[in-house]
Amino acid sequence: MLSVKNEYNRVDIERLLEEHTERLGLTRDELEREVRQGLTLHELLCTLTSDAIRTVRERESAELRRRQREGMTRAQEQGVTLGRPSKRSDRRFEKIRVLYEKKEISAEEASKRLHVSISTFYRWLRQSRRADAANAQQED
Numbered sequence: 001m002l003s004v005k006n007e008y009n010r011v012d013i014e015r016l017l018e019e020h021t022e023r024l025g026l027t028r029d030e031l032e033r034e035v036r037q038g039l040t041l042h043e044l045l046c047t048l049t050s051d052a053i054r055t056v057r058e059r060e061s062a063e064l065r066r067r068q069r070e071g072m073t074r075a076q077e078q079g080v081t082l083g084r085p086s087k088r089s090d091r092r093f094e095k096i097r098v099l100y101e102k103k104e105i106s107a108e109e110a111s112k113r114l115h116v117s118i119s120t121f122y123r124w125l126r127q128s129r130r131a132d133a134a135n136a137q138q139e140d
Contacts, residue, residue, distance in 0.1 A: 013049050017042070087116060088124055097128060 008016075021031060031042040072082055093114065100110045111121035 008050075008053055010046065010050070013046050013053075014042075017045050017049060021045075087114075093124060093128070097125065100125075 031045075032040050035041050035044055075082060096105070096110045096113055099105045100107060105113070107118055107121055111118040114121060114124075116124075
């Protein structure tokens with residue numbers, strides 16, 4: 001598979017094409033010959049080369065994303081947790097949740113004690129309640 005590791009801009013492509021065409025013995029006049037109205041051989045070669053490089057980059061990028069996705073899927077199947085670790089300590093959260101649900105502390109106070117934003121506290125609360133509901137259904 002062709003690999004494009006470097007970034008090429010239009011000037012780089014033109015320079016590379018000039019080097020190759022000189023090796024082939026093509027003159028500047030031959031490159032400036034029109035192949036169609038308003039389109040020179042030089043312009044056609046530059047455009048085709050740019051398109052080829054862009055296509056190879058896109059394919060490499062898609063292949064990299066596919067391999068990353070497969071690797072992450074394999075890791076998750078093996079029980080590896082991906083992403084940033086949660087700040088949540090279940091034991092600490094549950095103690096504060098009990099105080100919150102008994103209305104001994106507010107959500108704001110609970111979030112301060114857990115050192116998280118109030119929205120994070122509410123999200124953890126929802127997750128915890130869903131988990132409780134799911135466990136209750138499994139027991140039935």
